[in-house]
Amino acid sequence: MTERTETEPAVLAHEETAELLDVQRLVVSSAATGRRVVDGIDLRIGRGETVALVGESGSGKSMTARAITGLLPNGLVAGGSVHFAGHELLAAGDRNMRRVRGNGIGLLMQDPFTMLNPLTTAGTHIAETLRSHRSRGDRPVRGDLTGEVADRLAEVGITQPGAARKYPFELSGGMRQRVSLAAAIANDPALLIADEPTTALDSTTQREVLRLIRRIQLDRAMGLLLITHDLRVAFSLCDRILVMRAGNIVDAADPVTLRAAPTSDYTRHLLAADLPVDHQRPDLSVDAPGADADAVPLLEVTGLTKRFGTRRQLRGPDGGSLALDGVGLRLSEGRSVGIVGESGSGKTTLARCVLGLEQATSGTIVVDGIDVTDYRTLSKTDRHRARRLVQCVFQDPYSSLNPSHTLRFILTEAIRQRRDNGTDGTDGTDGDNEDDDAEVARLLADVGLPENYARRRPVALSGGQRQRVAIARALAQRPRVLVCDEPVAALDVSVQEQVLRVLRDQRARGVSLLFITHDLAVARHMTDELVVLHRGRVVESGDTADVLDRPRHDYTARLLAAVPTGEPAWLA
């Protein structure tokens, strides 16, 4: 295998000296308004070369890929030139483009959950690609294909017998992405375009899929255009990196050069915003009070178990599916406890139980002396007090704010609700004479937004700004515990930092955080203690630094190893 990788590119390069893909002055603009999404970029990929297009959302990176493959959404038009293996693609008709896609260029998209047809088996997906692009003369018979499909699946590491007969819903996200990859490369394309191929996957699966792409790319000396928001993934995988911003390429270099000496301010900014996992950046740290084992914790969860299922399943022998299995944790005043784990580990279920949005099957949750395990059974005063004490910041800032109302309305409503809930004596009532508008302005200032934003509706804000409004809404209750459920997972790197700073400021003011994240680098910076969840069980917990520097459990070690380092060795 390794011999092939060294010889084949040379042979190919000998045969065909021109670039595999040569994009010149590519412009993608709106047909109606003329606004440019991609503003005249040049891009060249040689045979067997790997190039990354890195940028944040809205930078135009995905539209570049779509323009190259002729898959622009309605209303957008492309200009300039795209040469692929000697053919001009922009001028090619639909028919010719179809031949190029699949045969010449393979496409791998972000979301493995919607990319495969749910009514079609894994094997059929691949067979379909094989069949549709064969010339009529040598269309292979059915028996041939079964064997070939198995070969193709084996190439992407799916070797279990019968895998080809499985439907997408029977496969995990990583497996689906492998099937998609097998289908994308079934016709041995000379170029693979992978658009955020691992963004929707768990970190450990991400590494496996990236390794697979790397190996296949080397084996076949295939060109690769990787589109990603993650600089470190690009560093590990690619020969050349192009950094895109607002439709332009602002930096182009090999990984080593780019890391050492980025030419543009933007790239420098991106590199600086990247959080390290192995140490804490001093500018984000907080002097948290030390752990005091004797103190009464502000939030204490003991033996929390949650089962999901229908009433009959819950009564049956398996008792439904187990999302949380005897989880316990303590959060003391002013501390920050992180909960880390992959998707399906029960992190979010735990948060929802604490917030009373989900009813635990057994176990107890105590907040400042109030047993809130079942919000419905609380007295009105206790319920109001508990609601005020514990507030939440949700993951998706695009749906956690009501699109129908202005920020002033959203914040004023929360402020009035706090007053209705009454003061509980623990909270100084100093601000309660403040008039609503003044308090709205102060809340916006707390999260770093200008006062005049109060008139806006959520649609007029970017994702990061929305998330800060969501934090302001939570703060309007003057909570002592802030449950943050992946608060920065949906945000771009440069925006993440702003939101984390807002949360850090709140920590500095003594608000305790229950911080749920899959990102260990974020956990390193935002938490004092860590709880590692795996399939609903706590497998390890302790001081954040201890857990991350000296993981005692296999699973924690696996999670740590899956964090991209930016070194090529990470994918070796």
Added chain:
Amino acid sequence: MSEQVNPVLLRTGGPRLGVAVPVCAVLAAVIAVAAVAGRWLAPHDPGVQDLLNASTGPSATHWLGTDDFGRDVLSRVLDGAGSSLLGPVVAALGATLLGLLLGLMAGFLGGAFEAVIMRGVDLLYALPALLVLIVLVGMFGGGYWAAVGILIVLSTPGSTRIIRSAVLGQRTLPYVEAAHTVGLPRHRIMIVHVAPNVLPTVVATLLLDFVAALVALSALSFLGLGLPPGSTNWGRMLAENRTLLELNPWAAIAPALLIMIAAMSVTIIGDWLHGRLERGRLDHD
């Protein structure tokens, strides 16, 4: 300010204005003006008979000719616009408001509310509305407004179902959960947070209900139920003037055409408006 590009803004597949929508808007506006001011716009008194000039075709004095009593057809359709459209408007408003209330309660509160409301809805839904309407009005009389009342009851299940499903789509969104965690009472979340977000569906339901009610009430009037003879209701006029098809076809075609145009233009506008409102909620305002 470094704004991110909202991916929604890039999607340009929103509803096109095209030709149909403006044309329908103009037609609907003309009909609306006639409904409000038809009585005063009418060139002749709609009730005055002129038996010497009965059943004549269109002429300079009578643009749409006269009916078999010699009454001016144009004046009569103008006069009848208000009474023909008011009933459907009331029926649609009633059914949609009831549907909104029940749909919100069933969708948002769930539990026993939902069970009771939705089973009731299923029950009413199983009845053939027009048939029930004809039988009830025919048997018990009660006139036009009784028919409108029955129509409200019969069309509420449809609006309830549609609005409930829109509410179900909103109920699990994080902004609703956020409102719960802030501690807002349920009725406030339902009315202040969920209701505005199902508005596009409500508007579409309102317009579709209007069209259904217009057709149903016109049919009822056509059958002679609910309204006295000689009334200028379009359905009634269509029924009475169908015998004149050979002498002055316009006496029958005009009211028929108006019912059709009113129904069609409102349907098309409703469809477009729904798409626009849905999109407007996501886009910049």
